[in-house]
Amino acid sequence: MDMVSAINDRSSTRCFTDAAVPREVIERLLESACKAPSASNQQPWNFIVVGGHHRDRLVQALMSAQQSRGKHYDPSRGKTMPAAYVERSKKLIKSLRSHLEAINVPAVSFLEEGSCSLYGAPVLILVAMEKSHMPFQLIDIGCAVENVCLAAHAGGLGTCIIGMILMFGDVIREQLALPEDLEAVVGVALGYPDRTSAINQFRAPKEEPVSLTRWIGFD
Ligand SMILES: Cc1cc2nc3c(=O)[nH]c(=O)nc-3n(C[C@H](O)[C@H](O)[C@H](O)COP(=O)(O)O)c2cc1C
Numbered sequence: 001m002d003m004v005s006a007i008n009d010r011s012s013t014r015c016f017t018d019a020a021v022p023r024e025v026i027e028r029l030l031e032s033a034c035k036a037p038s039a040s041n042q043q044p045w046n047f048i049v050v051g052g053h054h055r056d057r058l059v060q061a062l063m064s065a066q067q068s069r070g071k072h073y074d075p076s077r078g079k080t081m082p083a084a085y086v087e088r089s090k091k092l093i094k095s096l097r098s099h100l101e102a103i104n105v106p107a108v109s110f111l112e113e114g115s116c117s118l119y120g121a122p123v124l125i126l127v128a129m130e131k132s133h134m135p136f137q138l139i140d141i142g143c144a145v146e147n148v149c150l151a152a153h154a155g156g157l158g159t160c161i162i163g164m165i166l167m168f169g170d171v172i173r174e175q176l177a178l179p180e181d182l183e184a185v186v187g188v189a190l191g192y193p194d195r196t197s198a199i200n201q202f203r204a205p206k207e208e209p210v211s212l213t214r215w216i217g218f219d
Helices: 002-008 024-032 052-070 085-101 110-116 137-156 163-175
Strands: 045-050 122-132 160-161 182-191
Touching: 002 137, 024 045, 024 122, 024 137, 045 052, 052 110, 052 122, 052 163, 085 110, 110 163, 122 137, 137 160, 137 182, 163 182
Parallel strands: none
Antiparallel strands: 045 122, 122 182, 160 182
């Protein structure tokens, strides 16, 4: 698969098979992650790869934290952000919901419970950064995470970046014995996509560059 096809074809996987991902495969993905650019080449990423019964225990703890919290995800709750961004989140949720309804998958709590259960993925790659790093270095983490997702896609695996579990940072810290000087930034659910599942046919609506770009010095 060429690079542009990998970029254009990748989409979040939200239904995984339970097939195990061999450690060597994950190691290769992490090698791709580590090739990412980073500010001053500081490479601020730390990867915590969670599988087996540790993954199951973490999922149980996250699911029970989510059930106690009992709220549904609302991208605009408590935030003052430009309406366009809230609208894009709502558009995503609306189109995902109608996709799920059309294939008879209960849509209520799909994102919340799906995220906490890693959509059934056998592996979580948690990416953490030293608390002492600057906020702009989150960009470095983003670059590394995208490398993982693209390399996984090119290799026939599926990923879903999972930020929602960060609502339960204390659960993650306790379950994974995360040192105090590290902050969990984001997780990547990793596994083999269930290609028989219509859930994975969902494609998130994307804006066209024309609506996001201002050209200066071009005709
Ligand atoms: C920082 C970040 C956090 C995300 N967190 C979640 C999450 O918690 N649960 C989820 O289902 N998807 C999550 N996603 C996936 C986005 O919903 C997804 O990338 C977006 O809808 C575009 O769809 P695509 O990945 O299929 O192109 C996250 C993506 C990013 C970049």
